[in-house]
Amino acid sequence: MFITKQRIDVLDYLIHPTSGLTVKFVFREPPLSYQNNLYLLPFKLNVWLCIAAFVMILAFILYVNAFWETQKSKSNDKDKLDNTTLKPNVSDIAIFVISAMSQQGSAMELKGTLGRVVTFILFLTFLFLYTSYSASIVALLQSSSKQIRTLSDLLHSKLELGVEDTPYNRYYFSTAKDPVRKAISQKIAPPGSKPNFLNLEDGIKKLQKRPFAFNMNLGTGYKIIERYFHEHEKCGLQEIDFIPDNKPWLGCRKYSPYKEILKIGLYRLQEHGLTMRENRLMYSTKPVCTARGGSFGSVDILDCYPVLLMLLYGMILSFFLLFIEILFHRRQKLLRRIRDIR
Structure with missing residues (x-):
């Protein structure tokens, strides 16, 4: 469970079991054309x-x-x-x-x-x-953008946002008070529209296929990424925190007589490596990039957007100038006729 102000009065937090159990936005670095011309x-x-x-x-x-x-x-x-x-x-x-x-x-x-x-x-x-x-x-x-490093960058990027459908995510996104976090929450769950809360597997498949940022549990999420992603797709994965103090803890009831017994037992499990062993069996860490640049990527329409836009403006300008030339020619022709009549 996560540490919240409401739980401090009724719970004692004993130990944080592993560094791999955190919740963050994960996304693949988008192409450079998503952020720049x-x-x-x-x-x-x-x-x-x-x-x-x-x-x-x-x-x-x-x-x-x-x-x-x-x-x-x-x-x-x-x-x-x-x-x-x-x-x-x-x-x-x-x-x-x-x-x-x-x-x-x-x-x-x-x-x-x-x-x-x-x-x-x-x-x-x-x-x-x-x-x-x-x-x-x-x-x-062939380059990727490295400009998305904060929540504000993520909010103003062109990435689609999604969240793993869990009770704690729904709680933190619905109670966000910080302006940036609140704007991200409204972008994920806009009023009058279906909120973009997905199950873990669907969110990761979407992360694989399109520019998409998915807030998920890293331990279980990376395990599915290892299963579905190709080696070159594991490169460029980035993480951004949304939930403050996003490390889950094991806890017990406030003033419980078993508090010290549980705490000592959990510490002994960590000292003997049993906790680490179980975590390695159940969860995964961030995949290692071993094949960066080892795949062929076609040029997207977004990469050519500025050139196509310039071509469109040029065509509009050429038709406008043609119209002006036609009017000028007719005017000159009319003046020539008037001079001939006189």
């Missing part, structure tokens, strides 16, 4: 700022170089600009820089020696950045 993590903020400054400086140099080549061609009738020459305007320069960033190349180019040197530096720099960024993304897709 993977596509911003490869570089730190100062690196992103340096890249932005580098792009702006090179774009300005490209513009100056393209303007100089244009003026040079105008002064020399023999060197006329063709359609593949980079024009000194913002749209062409932007497309040229974006093509270098995405390693796609461009149909336009600078014809002069200085322009070719600038183009070579631009594409070479973004080749190294592209390679570093892609390698970091691949590594991050």
